[in-house]
Amino acid sequence: MVKARHGSGGIQVPDRKEISGHVPIEEAGIPSELTLYLSQHIGAPSKSLVNVGDQVKRGQKIAEAQGVVSAGLHAPTSGKVKAIEARYQPALGRMVEAIVIEPDGEHVLYEDVVPVGSDLGGISKEKIQEVTREAGLVGLGGAAFPTAVKLAPPPGKTIDTYLLNGVECEPYLTADQRLMEEFAGDVVFGFRALMKAAGVDKGIICIEDNKPEAIRAMEQAAAPYSELDVAVLSHRYPRGGEKQLIETVLGREVPPPPGLPLDVGVIVSNVGTAHALATALKTGLPLVERVVSVTGEGVAKPANLKALIGTPVSYLIEIAGGFVSRPGKVILGGPMMGVSVPNTDVSIVKGTSGVLVFPAEDVRTEPVQPCIRCGMCVEACPMRLLPVWMAAYAENGFMEDAEKMRVMDCCECGACSYVCPAKRPLTQSIRLAKAHIAAKRRAARTN
Amino acid sequence: MVSAIVSLGLSGLAIGVLLAVAAQKFKVETDPRVDEIISVLPGANCGGCGFPGCAALAEAILEGKAPVHACVVGGNGVAEKIAGIMGVAADAVEPSVAVVYCQGNCHNAVATAEYDGVTECSALNALGGTKKCSYSCLGLGSCVKACVFDAIVMGEDGIPVVDRDKCTGCGACARACPRGIIDMVPVSKKVHILCRSYDKGPVTRKNCKTGCIACQACVRACPQKTISMDRGTLAKIDYENCDNCGICVTKCPVKTIRSYDKKDEVAAS
Numbered sequence: 206m207v208k209a210r211h212g213s214g215g216i217q218v219p220d221r222k223e224i225s226g227h228v229p230i231e232e233a234g235i236p237s238e239l240t241l242y243l244s245q246h247i248g249a250p251s252k253s254l255v256n257v258g259d260q261v262k263r264g265q266k267i268a269e270a271q272g273v274v275s276a277g278l279h280a281p282t283s284g285k286v287k288a289i290e291a292r293y294q295p296a297l298g299r300m301v302e303a304i305v306i307e308p309d310g311e312h313v314l315y316e317d318v319v320p321v322g323s324d325l326g327g328i329s330k331e332k333i334q335e336v337t338r339e340a341g342l343v344g345l346g347g348a349a350f351p352t353a354v355k356l357a358p359p360p361g362k363t364i365d366t367y368l369l370n371g372v373e374c375e376p377y378l379t380a381d382q383r384l385m386e387e388f389a390g391d392v393v394f395g396f397r398a399l400m401k402a403a404g405v406d407k408g409i410i411c412i413e414d415n416k417p418e419a420i421r422a423m424e425q426a427a428a429p430y431s432e433l434d435v436a437v438l439s440h441r442y443p444r445g446g447e448k449q450l451i452e453t454v455l456g457r458e459v460p461p462p463p464g465l466p467l468d469v470g471v472i473v474s475n476v477g478t479a480h481a482l483a484t485a486l487k488t489g490l491p492l493v494e495r496v497v498s499v500t501g502e503g504v505a506k507p508a509n510l511k512a513l514i515g516t517p518v519s520y521l522i523e524i525a526g527g528f529v530s531r532p533g534k535v536i537l538g539g540p541m542m543g544v545s546v547p548n549t550d551v552s553i554v555k556g557t558s559g560v561l562v563f564p565a566e567d568v569r570t571e572p573v574q575p576c577i578r579c580g581m582c583v584e585a586c587p588m589r590l591l592p593v594w595m596a597a598y599a600e601n602g603f604m605e606d607a608e609k610m611r612v613m614d615c616c617e618c619g620a621c622s623y624v625c626p627a628k629r630p631l632t633q634s635i636r637l638a639k640a641h642i643a644a645k646r647r648a649a650r651t652n
Numbered sequence: 653m654v655s656a657i658v659s660l661g662l663s664g665l666a667i668g669v670l671l672a673v674a675a676q677k678f679k680v681e682t683d684p685r686v687d688e689i690i691s692v693l694p695g696a697n698c699g700g701c702g703f704p705g706c707a708a709l710a711e712a713i714l715e716g717k718a719p720v721h722a723c724v725v726g727g728n729g730v731a732e733k734i735a736g737i738m739g740v741a742a743d744a745v746e747p748s749v750a751v752v753y754c755q756g757n758c759h760n761a762v763a764t765a766e767y768d769g770v771t772e773c774s775a776l777n778a779l780g781g782t783k784k785c786s787y788s789c790l791g792l793g794s795c796v797k798a799c800v801f802d803a804i805v806m807g808e809d810g811i812p813v814v815d816r817d818k819c820t821g822c823g824a825c826a827r828a829c830p831r832g833i834i835d836m837v838p839v840s841k842k843v844h845i846l847c848r849s850y851d852k853g854p855v856t857r858k859n860c861k862t863g864c865i866a867c868q869a870c871v872r873a874c875p876q877k878t879i880s881m882d883r884g885t886l887a888k889i890d891y892e893n894c895d896n897c898g899i900c901v902t903k904c905p906v907k908t909i910r911s912y913d914k915k916d917e918v919a920a921s
Contacts, residue, residue, distance in 0.1 A: 547779075
């Protein structure tokens with residue numbers, strides 16, 4: 206058992222896991238159309254390998270990674286490529302190129318999808334790294350950072366600990382919880398594969414104490430392996446943020462950007478990622494599906510669905526019994542960091558952990574009032590920043606000053622907006638400043 | 653008492669002499685014309701010239717980095733005065749006004765969502781906007797805020813309206829628009845194709861009642877042959893040859909093209 210610390214900042218939020226936490230994972234089935242955005246991970250967009258009219262099969266690579274930080278895409282089911290066109294990508298908030306597949310319903314597996322092996326002793330470190338890259342694996346916690354890049358730290362960096370993130374600190378979401386409860390063995394297998402690929406011999410599985418069933422299942426599955434340990438953490442948001450997790454579990458502080466976890470000798474991966482790697486090794490199937498919690502007070506039958514990547518949000522809501530009443534807000538991801546979508550025609554991406562539906566009567570917007578300098582946002586900030594000033598600078602267009610306040614270190618957890626008694630949209634203002642500064646830096650690099 | 657007066661007086665005198673010498677020795681030579689030019693510039697510091705304020709423009713004109721008619725706000729009157737100071741001839745330049753190339757207001761454009769949050773167009777743009785058309789006006793009025801001349805106001809239907817008499821053509825609104833749907837156009841040009849959607853015709857037709865559907869009726873009708881299709885999906889006027897005949901206005905089936913000649917017609921849109 207690992208003794209955890211309190212960690213800096215953070216807030217208490219109602220976790221609302223009871224809505225979908227007890228519902229077993231179900232297959233969502235095959236929708237009538239799949240939209241696979243070529244940009245759905247951090248890094249360069251992938252490059253399409255198919256043409257309109259091509260027949261594809263389940264697990265067939267349809268887009269390849271471009272550059273080092275990038276990830277490929279695979280067809281989640283068999284069917285025909287209907288179109289390759291610009292579609293609205295909800296996580297990015299803009300139009301990106303996407304491969305649209307019309308499933309034929311046959312669900313035919315691609316010939317090259319063959320198991321690699323289910324005994325880790327017989328699979329080399331290099332083979333696991335290759336599978337990770339070829340399967341288009343990205344961090345399934347939400348940020349969608351290509352996993353293969355994490356497993357190959359630059360020379361000179363030694364990694365001593367691998368953390369498996371099963372914290373799921375965002376309210377409502379239960380996808381990771383269900384995975385740990387139902388597929389504990391696969392998660393542990395995938396985690397050990399990740400550790401082997403990264404050459405790390407100490408692994409800690411981190412879970413919040415509001416998921417006792419998951420803790421029990423994981424402790425049981427990890428018991429035979431002496432290199433694995435389970436850390437039980439108190440429920441606090443944003444405990445599951447990579448940097449916050451490292452601070453809480455190991456007491457190490459990740460330096461501000463461009464500092465990375467590997468600078469303090471740590472790699473963090475999500476339980477979903479471990480499960481996806483286990484699937485890729487045991488069955489050969491690349492990352493073509495993931496568990497998505499469809500929950501919130503606005504859906505009739507909250508569910509945890511194993512959905513094909515590219516499934517339309519409207520289809521998932523339908524499977525979950527449809528809307529209870531007039532929907533007010535549909536959010537992809539958690540309520541704190543997720544993005545609300547302008548319509549339900551958009552499709553889920555590899556990083557989509559949940560589809561939350563809130564009825565119109567629950568979505569209240571209170572009038573924004575002037576800042577009273579109470580400092581609650583400063584206390585809540587897990588990165589020890591000053592949201593009050595960063596947001597004020599951003600709102601008034603002083604982007605250089607916001608940059609000096611280290612606005613780029615903000616992890617956009619939304620704790621400041623949550624606690625603000627004046628209901629100021631702090632996180633959104635900060636995001637605005639970040640986008641502005643990022644654009645400026647990009648322009649400076651290209652010139 | 654006496655010693656205090658004497659010592660303070662002497663040290664004051666010594667410091668005074670030192671300052672006088674320093675002022676002479678480290679004197680910064682400034683061109684007297686800088687102040688003269690600043691005095692004729694409007695002094696709004698709007699940045700329409702591309703320099704940070706009127707003083708910066710004055711220096712730039714002196715150094716030859718900017719032409720004498722660089723102040724778009726002052727127009728030809730100011731340009732002549734500056735030319736007088738600089739001792740050169742000023743070419744007459746036609747003033748420009750801002751044109752908002754979108755009619756996707758609450759009646760015309762199909763809305764997809766409601767937005768509440770930071771009232772800054774760039775913030776909404778990052779989320780994709782609230783209309784189906786991804787090229788449309790976001791309607792939060794960042795352009796209105798950017799205008800220091802009160803020449804652009806948010807219309808009741810959610811599309812900004814330019815007061816062509818007040819507008820000085822400084823371009824601050826155009827720079828504030830994250831979707832780039834405001835342009836500066838010479839004031840004598842009255843006919844405009846008010847759409848910036850590069851969506852294909854059928855898509856645009858679904859998104860907005862007044863979007864350019866790329867039917868090319870205007871291209872065929874234009875006697876000056878000055879309208880062409882940009883990327884095959886959006887009609888654009890080459891203003892140089894446009895003589896405001898307005899034939900395209902009558903041909904456009906979706907009323908994308910408008911003429912500012914008859915003021916009431918635009919107001920009715």
